[in-house]
Amino acid sequence: EHVTPAVGQLIEALDAERLSIAESFGLEVKTVREHFSLSFHVPLASVSEMNQQMHREGRGGMGPSSIESRYIFEDVPFGLLPTVLLGRIVNRPAVLHEAGVRIFTASVAHNLEADNDLLPELSLDHLGPSELRELCESGF
Structure with missing residues (x-):
């Protein structure tokens, strides 16, 4: 329904x-x-x-009955955002995921990207696909 x-x-x-x-x-x-x-x-x-x-x-x-939902405040920073990053790493842009991050950020007037404190610490954005795979297999 x-x-x-x-x-x-x-x-x-x-x-x-x-x-x-x-x-x-x-x-x-x-x-x-x-x-x-x-x-x-x-x-x-x-x-x-x-x-x-x-x-x-x-x-x-x-x-959810309200926009104050984990579907926004957890799934956007920790679901959509990592998907966007992975898409960039493999040169397969996740444009709908990225649009979702921006739309939900505007909807709640809150920087949802800043809520993900893990991605900046991992510094994955400079890796290529093979480097990321190696990191996943062997760790830091």
């Missing part, structure tokens, strides 16, 4: 960016559609259709 076809398409477009970045690292990860189907026990379909199915079954998701 709460995930319209347009919102579902946006979720899937964001997922396409994530999948492209994972692929560039040689990783196979589940799609958002696969995640929904497996996690919520609905037949594989579009994100919107799976949400509609869950709603028909009385299992509709309960989203």
Whole structure:
């Protein structure tokens, strides 16, 4: 009910960016559609259709009732922002993720990027893909 076809398409477009970045690292990860189907026990379909199915079954998701939500204040700095950085490292820009960071920052009038105190400490932005992989395999 709460995930319209347009919102579902946006979720899937964001997922396409994530999948492209994972692929560039040689990783196979589940799609958002696969995640929904497996996690919520609905037949594989579009994100919107799976949400509609869950709603028909009385299992509709309960989203936040306020913008003061972890979906904004945790997922943007610690989910969207690292995806943007990884996209830059592998030269696969995550333009929708980056737009999300900017839109949510403007919506809450708060610098959500500054809330991620881990990325600056890690200094990953100067690494290339092979250097990042090496760092992940061997550590600092």
